[in-house]
Amino acid sequence: MSAAPPQGRVIWFTGLSGAGKSTLAGALYAELQRRGERVELLDGDAVRENLSRGLGFSREDRDTNVRRIAFVAGLLARHGVTVLVSAISPYRGTRDAVLAELPSSLEVFVDAPLDVVTQRDVKGLYLRALAGEIEHFTGVSDPYEAPIRPALHLRTDLRSVDACLTELLTLLEVRDVAHA
Amino acid sequence: MSAAPPQGRVIWFTGLSGAGKSTLAGALYAELQRRGERVELLDGDAVRENLSRGLGFSREDRDTNVRRIAFVAGLLARHGVTVLVSAISPYRGTRDAVLAELPSSLEVFVDAPLDVVTQRDVKGLYLRALAGEIEHFTGVSDPYEAPIRPALHLRTDLRSVDACLTELLTLLEVRDVAHA
DSSP states (O other): OOOOOOOOOEEEEEOOTTSSHHHHHHHHHHHHHHTTOOEEEEEHHHHHHHHOTTOOSSHHHHHHHHHHHHHHHHHHHHTTOEEEEEOOOOOHHHHHHHHHHSTTEEEEEEEOOHHHHHHHOTTSHHHHHHTTOSTTOBTTTBOOOOOSSOSEEEETTTSOHHHHHHHHHHHHHHHHHHHO | OOOOOOOOOEEEEEOOTTSSHHHHHHHHHHHHHHTTOOEEEEEHHHHHHHHOTTOOSSHHHHHHHHHHHHHHHHHHHHTTOEEEEEOOOOOHHHHHHHHHHSTTEEEEEEEOOHHHHHHHOTTSHHHHHHTTOSTTOBTTTBOOOOOSSOSEEEETTTSOHHHHHHHHHHHHHHHHHHHO
16 A cells, blocks of 8 residues: 555635735745645636536525535645635635535635725726626625634735735644644 | 646546446556555546536536536646546547547546446446436437547456456556656
């Protein structure tokens, strides 16, 4: 029998659209790759396209999408890949359930106040959502349930990307030492 | 920059229900794991449960399911995992398309005549399908388009599991040498 490969970590970035999840996950991805780690980025939008086309944004459909991302993250982590998930994943109970089933998983709350993300409006969606043109838009016409005790809470309106990245790397180092 | 991990292989087992796909994929999985390889088994039924619940057995839904399996297989293979897919995947064009996008992929046709798999009737489904109780049952009320030039064609009614496994291992060795 061969030894099992070391379990990969799953870092789950949750937060409102425009809070900075993809930016931070992308920065961490680049840094871990630079260090020679095996790392994969599962972006909520890309996964939706590949695994969940046809699903909408009802609570049930969002939860199904989150569970599918978690299933794929678990497969990759099982083979030693560090998986960065960037997904709004608005429902606390569902996040808690899937993270509990993923060994070595960490929840990162990427947080900025609604007025800040509305002003950023990266994808031009908040204006339309506030005008009532988008149903089920998280933070406007759909709930976002913030984590209660995330491994890390990053206020992206108060900290730079570099500062947030440093916190992420410190978190990983501390966890790796704790699990060594 | 770190070197990219070696590309994992994708071995795609296609064939009728009861032809022996899962048996052979399972035997190969056990042997590769015994040899210390990183290997994952994606079984069509299990993947359907985790990634495609809600999809039916229309051509479109089957193709969507096959594409999702291929997406996950590609992610794992990218990180050096050998992925064994066991899925009826009845449509030739769809198989060809997804396999063309997967580097180092091999198609294995697990084949036994319809009267043999009907007699085996592993899951008790052929009897019901032949009685007209199951719509869209591959080989009875739905088409199966056999591969034209698979990497390996295994007649499970004529060869033992051990003999088929030996052929599979030989195929992998030849391919590995060819790609070394």
